[in-house]
Amino acid sequence: MNAVKQSENVTVGKVPLLINGEWVDSQTAQWRAVINPATQEVLAHVPLATAAEVNAAIETAHAAFASWRNTSIGSRMRIMLKFQALVRENMSRIAAVLTAEQGKTLPDAEGDIFRGLEVVEHACSVGTLQLGEFAENVAGGVDTYTLRQPIGVCAGITPFNFPAMIPLWMFPMAIVCGNTFVLKPSEQDPLSTMELVKLALDAGVPKGVLNVVHGGKEVVDALCTHKRVQAVSFVGSTSVGEHVYRLASEHGKRAQSMMGAKNHAVVLPDANRQQTLNALVGAGFGAAGQRCMATSVVVLVGTARDWVPDLVEKAHALKVNAGHEAKTDVGPVVSRAAKERVLKLIEEGVNAGAKLVLDGRQVKVAGYEEGNFIGPTIFTDVTTQMSVYTNEIFGPVLVVLGVDTLDDAIRLVNANPFGNGVGLFTQSGAAARKFQNEIDVGQVGINIPIPVPVPFFSFTGSRGSKLGDLGPYGKQVVQFYTQTKTVTARWFDDATVSDGVNTTISLR
Ligand code: NAD
Numbered sequence: 001m002n003a004v005k006q007s008e009n010v011t012v013g014k015v016p017l018l019i020n021g022e023w024v025d026s027q028t029a030q031w032r033a034v035i036n037p038a039t040q041e042v043l044a045h046v047p048l049a050t051a052a053e054v055n056a057a058i059e060t061a062h063a064a065f066a067s068w069r070n071t072s073i074g075s076r077m078r079i080m081l082k083f084q085a086l087v088r089e090n091m092s093r094i095a096a097v098l099t100a101e102q103g104k105t106l107p108d109a110e111g112d113i114f115r116g117l118e119v120v121e122h123a124c125s126v127g128t129l130q131l132g133e134f135a136e137n138v139a140g141g142v143d144t145y146t147l148r149q150p151i152g153v154c155a156g157i158t159p160f161n162f163p164a165m166i167p168l169w170m171f172p173m174a175i176v177c178g179n180t181f182v183l184k185p186s187e188q189d190p191l192s193t194m195e196l197v198k199l200a201l202d203a204g205v206p207k208g209v210l211n212v213v214h215g216g217k218e219v220v221d222a223l224c225t226h227k228r229v230q231a232v233s234f235v236g237s238t239s240v241g242e243h244v245y246r247l248a249s250e251h252g253k254r255a256q257s258m259m260g261a262k263n264h265a266v267v268l269p270d271a272n273r274q275q276t277l278n279a280l281v282g283a284g285f286g287a288a289g290q291r292c293m294a295t296s297v298v299v300l301v302g303t304a305r306d307w308v309p310d311l312v313e314k315a316h317a318l319k320v321n322a323g324h325e326a327k328t329d330v331g332p333v334v335s336r337a338a339k340e341r342v343l344k345l346i347e348e349g350v351n352a353g354a355k356l357v358l359d360g361r362q363v364k365v366a367g368y369e370e371g372n373f374i375g376p377t378i379f380t381d382v383t384t385q386m387s388v389y390t391n392e393i394f395g396p397v398l399v400v401l402g403v404d405t406l407d408d409a410i411r412l413v414n415a416n417p418f419g420n421g422v423g424l425f426t427q428s429g430a431a432a433r434k435f436q437n438e439i440d441v442g443q444v445g446i447n448i449p450i451p452v453p454v455p456f457f458s459f460t461g462s463r464g465s466k467l468g469d470l471g472p473y474g475k476q477v478v479q480f481y482t483q484t485k486t487v488t489a490r491w492f493d494d495a496t497v498s499d500g501v502n503t504t505i506s507l508r
Pocket of ligand 1: 216
């Protein structure tokens with residue numbers, strides 16, 4: 001395998017690490033291929049970094065913190081301004097890399113980058129986000145104020161399904177607050193993430209402030225346990241997220257884990273029929289169902305149960321093809337293993353007695369016979385005990401349940417352990433108000449299928465979909481990436497008369 005060229009070409013051959021501003025060839029013996037899921041072409045090889053390399057990345061981040069934390073807020077914001085301009089300029093180029101390694105359609109890849117870009121734009125206003133508070137004269141001549149100070153080295157571990165957006169949820173906000181960062185992208189599709197990291201360096205992020213290591217469990221565990229790391233942000237599956245949260249917390253770090261989901265869409269019979277069906281099909285099968293906020297369960301209430309044939313018809317009309325082909329609606333799933341897993345779950349649904357009203361298993365894509373394609377698949381007659389309901393399928397599979405009333409639907413959703421996203425489709429304001437009040441899910445859409453908040457709010461998944469109080473991006477993550485120091489100060493001038501020694505706690 002050829003040695004990697006330096007920074008001009010981080011997406012061919014071997015994927016480098018980034019340590020102290022240098023693109024570094026890993027010395028590891030363990031590499032895995034980055035594979036185009038539509039063609040099986042090997043795009044690059046990614047290292048599973050050695051313990052020494054991970055340690056070097058963390059130590060370099062620690063060393064860089066001393067000067068970065070004292071860099072003015074204005075300078076940090078200007079780097080983010082430059083970074084957002086570069087990301088915008090390079091969006092279509094990076095989208096092509098993202099589609100090649102991840103599989104989603106080109107427009108959806110641009111959306112992946114754009115939703116991350118919005119976080120970078122928000123990072124440009126950190127001057128106001130990081131303001132402290134001031135109270136004058138809290139006691140005679142005494143003032144109290146708070147400083148929101150950076151915490152040091154932060155680490156981020158990201159999943160395969162949004163290789164642009166999720167790294168951009170993490171490192172821009174962490175570093176603009178004055179921290180340094182070690183990023184561990186998904187080893188399945190690190191190439192578009194690396195393109196964004198390169199642009200961050202081009203924008204002026206100094207040496208050591210942003211570092212990248214690649215790998216799997218061993219690298220993640222090293223980040224969660226290293227004494228220099230102060231905070232760990234994780235986005236990915238529930239089992240790994242629970243492990244990361246526990247391990248990092250046990251080692252005294254701040255931790256936040258955004259995890260798996262089973263997102264329900266509740267449809268009342270008074271909903272706008274065409275708008276609702278379009279939303280369900282788009283949110284169920286877009287990105288081949290590999291979004292943490294994908295609609296994966298449709299709950300049809302009352303006479304809305306009659307809408308199944310229309311739902312099937314619309315889903316059947318979607319075009320399955322390679323993501324870079326024009327007019328593709330549904331690309332391949334990320335890997336052969338992911339495809340096998342989804343097919344196994346579909347098989348389990350059939351064996352458990354669910355009715356397969358649309359079967360995408362035999363889909364063939366001309367010219368891409370080796371691709372990991374699964375066509376849109378819909379089950380009805382699903383019960384809450386079936387594995388197609390209890391598992392996050394993370395593929396283009398919708399399960400449909402029917403209930404009699406809105407109360408039944410709310411009970412059903414609230415009994416599911418996940419709490420990432422939920423949607424209600426209705427034209428009744430009263431029903432919507434009741435739903436938003438009683439539903440126990442962190443992100444609620446009213447006639448919106450994928451209610452991911454824009455970055456001046458925060459991502460607010462709940463219950464089994466999240467560990468940690470604070471979400472990624474937005475105001476919450478400024479809290480996560482800073483610590484509040486309270487200063488209580490009193491200044492004397494020469495004319496101040498001493499009031500003598502006081503051994504009593506203040507009564508005022
Ligand atoms: P994953 O958990 O397999 O991988 C996520 C990260 O953890 C990767 O960087 C991976 O290298 C690392 N990892 C994998 N196995 C590990 C182990 N045993 N120990 C330590 N680290 C390990 O997740 P994925 O398949 O890449 O992503 C899909 C999952 O992410 C889905 O469950 C999806 O719902 C979830 N997700 C959640 C959100 C959210 O905001 N809640 C957003 C996107 C994705």
